[in-house]
Amino acid sequence: MTRQSISLTRPNDEWLKAQVDSEEYTSKSEVVNDLIRKAREVEAIRKKLIEAEESGFSERLPDQIRADAKARLKNAAKI
Template identity: 45%
Template sequence: MARQTITVTEPNDRWLKQKIEENEYASKSELINDLIRRQREQELERAWLRNELIKGEKSGLSTKKMAEILEEAKKRAKYK
Protein backbone atom coordinates (compact mmCIF):
# COMPACT_ATOMS: atom_id res chain seq x y z
CA MET A 1 0.00 0.00 0.00
CA ALA A 2 1.20 3.52 -0.76
CA ARG A 3 2.07 5.71 2.21
CA GLN A 4 1.03 9.35 2.36
CA THR A 5 1.42 12.18 4.81
CA ILE A 6 -1.51 14.57 4.97
CA THR A 7 -2.31 17.66 6.98
CA VAL A 8 -5.84 18.22 8.26
CA THR A 9 -7.42 21.08 10.14
CA GLU A 10 -7.95 20.78 13.88
CA PRO A 11 -11.73 20.32 13.54
CA ASN A 12 -11.19 17.56 10.98
CA ASP A 13 -8.61 15.89 13.20
CA ARG A 14 -11.04 15.96 16.15
CA TRP A 15 -13.71 14.41 13.91
CA LEU A 16 -11.32 11.66 12.79
CA LYS A 17 -10.36 10.90 16.40
CA GLN A 18 -14.03 10.86 17.43
CA LYS A 19 -14.88 8.26 14.78
CA ILE A 20 -12.02 6.07 15.99
CA GLU A 21 -13.01 6.51 19.65
CA GLU A 22 -16.58 5.51 18.73
CA ASN A 23 -15.11 2.31 17.24
CA GLU A 24 -16.45 3.11 13.79
CA TYR A 25 -12.93 2.68 12.41
CA ALA A 26 -9.75 1.10 13.72
CA SER A 27 -7.45 3.86 12.47
CA LYS A 28 -7.30 7.17 10.66
CA SER A 29 -5.93 5.35 7.62
CA GLU A 30 -8.95 3.05 7.52
CA LEU A 31 -11.29 6.03 7.81
CA ILE A 32 -9.51 8.05 5.11
CA ASN A 33 -9.52 5.05 2.76
CA ASP A 34 -13.25 4.57 3.36
CA LEU A 35 -13.94 8.25 2.65
CA ILE A 36 -11.96 8.06 -0.60
CA ARG A 37 -13.73 4.84 -1.64
CA ARG A 38 -17.14 6.42 -0.99
CA GLN A 39 -16.20 9.54 -2.94
CA ARG A 40 -15.09 7.43 -5.90
CA GLU A 41 -18.39 5.50 -5.79
CA GLN A 42 -20.34 8.77 -5.71
CA GLU A 43 -18.42 10.07 -8.71
CA LEU A 44 -19.28 6.91 -10.67
CA GLU A 45 -22.95 7.20 -9.68
CA ARG A 46 -23.04 10.87 -10.70
CA ALA A 47 -21.44 10.07 -14.06
CA TRP A 48 -23.99 7.30 -14.66
CA LEU A 49 -26.88 9.60 -13.70
CA ARG A 50 -25.53 12.42 -15.88
CA ASN A 51 -25.33 10.03 -18.85
CA GLU A 52 -28.86 8.77 -18.22
CA LEU A 53 -30.19 12.33 -18.08
CA ILE A 54 -28.43 13.21 -21.33
CA LYS A 55 -29.89 10.11 -23.01
CA GLY A 56 -33.33 11.07 -21.73
CA GLU A 57 -33.03 14.62 -23.03
CA LYS A 58 -31.88 13.38 -26.43
CA SER A 59 -34.75 10.91 -26.70
CA GLY A 60 -37.28 13.73 -26.79
CA LEU A 61 -40.81 13.82 -25.47
CA SER A 62 -42.79 10.62 -25.11
CA THR A 63 -46.11 10.08 -26.85
CA LYS A 64 -47.10 7.49 -24.23
CA LYS A 65 -49.69 8.18 -21.59
CA MET A 66 -48.63 8.27 -17.94
CA ALA A 67 -50.43 4.98 -17.22
CA GLU A 68 -48.40 3.24 -19.96
CA ILE A 69 -45.13 4.61 -18.64
CA LEU A 70 -46.02 3.52 -15.11
CA GLU A 71 -46.96 0.02 -16.26
CA GLU A 72 -43.67 -0.38 -18.15
CA ALA A 73 -41.71 0.82 -15.12
CA LYS A 74 -43.49 -1.68 -12.88
CA LYS A 75 -42.69 -4.51 -15.30
CA ARG A 76 -39.02 -3.53 -15.45
CA ALA A 77 -38.81 -3.29 -11.66
CA LYS A 78 -40.42 -6.71 -11.30
CA TYR A 79 -37.78 -8.40 -13.46
CA LYS A 80 -34.70 -6.81 -11.88
Protein backbone atom coordinates in the same frame (compact mmCIF):
# COMPACT_ATOMS: atom_id res chain seq x y z
CA MET B 1 -0.78 -0.55 0.12
CA THR B 2 0.66 2.87 -0.63
CA ARG B 3 1.57 5.10 2.29
CA GLN B 4 0.83 8.81 2.09
CA SER B 5 1.56 11.75 4.31
CA ILE B 6 -1.15 14.41 4.54
CA SER B 7 -1.64 17.58 6.55
CA LEU B 8 -4.98 18.12 8.28
CA THR B 9 -6.58 21.13 9.87
CA ARG B 10 -7.17 20.80 13.60
CA PRO B 11 -10.96 20.35 13.23
CA ASN B 12 -10.50 17.62 10.62
CA ASP B 13 -7.90 15.83 12.72
CA GLU B 14 -10.16 16.02 15.78
CA TRP B 15 -13.07 14.66 13.74
CA LEU B 16 -10.94 11.74 12.49
CA LYS B 17 -9.79 11.01 16.02
CA ALA B 18 -13.42 11.07 17.23
CA GLN B 19 -14.34 8.47 14.59
CA VAL B 20 -11.61 6.17 15.86
CA ASP B 21 -12.48 6.88 19.51
CA SER B 22 -16.09 5.91 18.80
CA GLU B 23 -14.71 2.47 17.82
CA GLU B 24 -16.52 2.62 14.49
CA TYR B 25 -13.08 2.55 12.85
CA THR B 26 -9.77 1.17 14.05
CA SER B 27 -7.54 3.88 12.58
CA LYS B 28 -7.56 7.26 10.91
CA SER B 29 -6.40 5.55 7.71
CA GLU B 30 -9.49 3.36 7.76
CA VAL B 31 -11.70 6.46 8.09
CA VAL B 32 -9.95 8.22 5.20
CA ASN B 33 -10.16 5.13 2.97
CA ASP B 34 -13.87 4.78 3.75
CA LEU B 35 -14.46 8.45 2.91
CA ILE B 36 -12.63 8.03 -0.40
CA ARG B 37 -14.67 4.90 -1.24
CA LYS B 38 -17.89 6.78 -0.52
CA ALA B 39 -16.77 9.77 -2.59
CA ARG B 40 -15.98 7.43 -5.49
CA GLU B 41 -19.44 5.86 -5.20
CA VAL B 42 -21.07 9.30 -5.23
CA GLU B 43 -18.96 10.23 -8.26
CA ALA B 44 -20.07 7.07 -10.11
CA ILE B 45 -23.74 7.72 -9.28
CA ARG B 46 -23.41 11.35 -10.37
CA LYS B 47 -21.85 10.24 -13.67
CA LYS B 48 -24.72 7.81 -14.30
CA LEU B 49 -27.30 10.48 -13.49
CA ILE B 50 -25.69 12.91 -15.92
CA GLU B 51 -25.56 10.23 -18.62
CA ALA B 52 -29.22 9.42 -18.02
CA GLU B 53 -30.21 13.07 -18.14
CA GLU B 54 -28.27 13.61 -21.37
CA SER B 55 -29.82 10.54 -23.00
CA GLY B 56 -33.14 12.34 -23.36
CA PHE B 57 -36.71 11.28 -22.81
CA SER B 58 -38.06 7.82 -23.50
CA GLU B 59 -41.06 7.08 -25.66
CA ARG B 60 -41.67 3.85 -23.73
CA LEU B 61 -44.53 3.50 -21.27
CA PRO B 62 -43.74 3.02 -17.55
CA ASP B 63 -44.81 -0.66 -17.73
CA GLN B 64 -42.35 -1.24 -20.58
CA ILE B 65 -39.54 0.43 -18.64
CA ARG B 66 -40.29 -1.71 -15.55
CA ALA B 67 -40.40 -4.91 -17.62
CA ASP B 68 -37.05 -4.08 -19.23
CA ALA B 69 -35.50 -3.28 -15.86
CA LYS B 70 -36.76 -6.57 -14.37
CA ALA B 71 -35.39 -8.50 -17.35
CA ARG B 72 -31.98 -6.82 -16.95
CA LEU B 73 -31.93 -7.63 -13.23
CA LYS B 74 -32.89 -11.24 -13.93
CA ASN B 75 -30.11 -11.56 -16.52
CA ALA B 76 -27.58 -9.93 -14.18
CA ALA B 77 -28.48 -12.43 -11.44
CA LYS B 78 -27.71 -15.32 -13.80
CA ILE B 79 -24.17 -14.08 -14.41
